[in-house]
Amino acid sequence: MNYIVNLLLSMKGGMFVTIYIFFITLVFSIILGIITAMIRISNIKIIRVVVSFYIFIMRGTPLLLQIIFIFFGLPMIGVTFERYTAVFIAFILNYTAYFTEIFRAGIQSIDKGQFEAAKVLGLSKFQSYRYIILPQMFKNILPALANEVITLVKDTSLVYVVGIADVLREGKIAVNRDATLLPFLVVAMFYAGFIYVLSDLFKKVERRFEYYR
């Protein structure tokens, strides 16, 4: 028991790192995802093509390789990032692509009549999105969003490749140091607990969106 308490204390830094990377990535990629989704359904062909290509690259290659490329590859052409900066760039670029696709599908699932009614009433594009389209979109995409967010929690462990000590790496260190598998069990419980809290949160949000159909 004493050992587990010590273990938890020694791993709290890693837990913070995991939560930190998760939170920053989530906030930025959701905001950017909404913007790129709106760009992606725009009428300008060249922009649509560029965004589609970006999404293809981000979804078509593993996130791990993207981190390696940004951190180790870009210095070859003179672009150097700090460890955390590189990780955030890779994570945000990658997750923005996934969120963009979710949001695009969400926006396109909304009846065209809602856009037209907003337009006829004189609402600007921004106002239509703010008051009508985005609230309706979020209701539609919540299940897909929840899936992606939970995947993000587990993807944070990929930061090991640049030596950042997230909770999984700290667990690995403890496993090697103390020659027992127990730290991995603690790590697993941490992830499960974190995801449980998130799922619960999503359930609550879904319930809050139930006021209309």
Place this chain on the structure above:
Amino acid sequence: MVLELKNVAKSYKGKRILDNISFEVKEGEIVSIFGKSGAGKSTLLRCINGLETIDKGSIKINGEYLYRQNGIYVEVAKGESLKKIRQSIGLVFQNFNLFSNLTVLENIILAPINVYNLDRELAVKKAELLLDRLKILDKRDFYPYELSGGQRQRVAIARACILSPKIICFDEPTSAVDDEVKKSIAEIIMEFKSEKIAVLIVSHDKEFSHSISDRIINIEGGKIIS
């Protein structure tokens, strides 16, 4: 004149949908556009409300050009001018298109507050007055999915006329409603007339159009035939 169309034409994928359409609607006049489905009457209504562009001609609403023929181009209204036009014309969609995430009241006051900077209290008061006249004040805080078809239509009407437009357009107002509702729509339209608000109706309901309109425009193959 609250509405003037001059030589309006529109093609889509090489097919002519509207062909040289000109007509006018006076203050307080009730005009029906009658035609079979596919005759182009719905497209015409969408053009008048700025939901679709035109290839040729001009559309003027309450003295402001929405579309204006200038040489070979058609200029489209922007900014303040467009805002003025939007305020002068209201549209009741065939399936109403109420915002499903907003209550009845919110549906009605959204544009007045956010687009025309009306004081919220004033907007609420105006909306309540309107809802009362339309006999649905008790539905003020309901969401669209909780309303019957007839009730939704009244909300759509309230939303379209909260800013006292000069002309209100109805797209197929009698499709899929019973005689009771039909009668009450006719009453509402007559009330508009008494307030000098023009009404433009697109319908294929011959009986309804004939009973209510001052004038009927018959359309066939994108042309006015009478």
Place this chain on the structure above:
Amino acid sequence: MKRFTLALLLIFSAIFLASCGETQVSNSESKIVVVGLDDTFAPMGFKNEKGEIVGFDVDLAKEVFRRLGYDVKFQPIDWAMKESELNSNKIDLIWNGYTITEERKQKVDFTKPYLINRQVIVVLKNSNINKKIDLEGKKVAAQLNSSSQEAVEKQKDFLSKLKDGKLYLYETNNDALMELENGRVDAVVVDEILARYYIKLKGEENFRILEENFGSEEYGVGFRKGDQLKDKVEKALDEMKKDGTFEKIYNNWFEK
């Protein structure tokens, strides 16, 4: 809207602070030197319960750079990326039980070896394996991308006689040793230093190290090609061996 802007501002400043927390890795003129190490590699360099990086190599490095007048920073890295870390200037040197091999010499400048390490064969105490030859048809494990893997796979005849004609490879030596304990593999080829550390923790009654081995290896410190810091470190290590400091540190971490 205001609250939203405030939240964004907070997040930006948090990121800014986080990136400031990292020291810019330097050229060799600067007085800060960044040592790359796999902080999961006990006992050479690893994090203890308090989160401090400790170990035999860490103590050596601290003493060397104290003598040379450098500030030393230990940067945890992923072991598979160590040469990339070095060549993209993210770290200045690799010092973490780093075995000198011909392949690595192509990419990295090594110091003279400072420690000899054998690739030993670990089996369970009650195992009937006593010699290399007994491993025929048995499941033998090693850490992926390790010197142990290289040493075994060099002996192609031997490799082909193992079960499935290959090594069972694991992410870490620990994984491999745990598989041995669980009976899913019959032997593990591993760095002697690590083996002795593990056996000490797990109880000496459970394991046995065979007499025969897969050759000895030499640990060196790796630098970027042409880095003059290498010679200074080499000299400092020589002096430490002469004046007994090296032995003192060694005895702190390993059985005599």
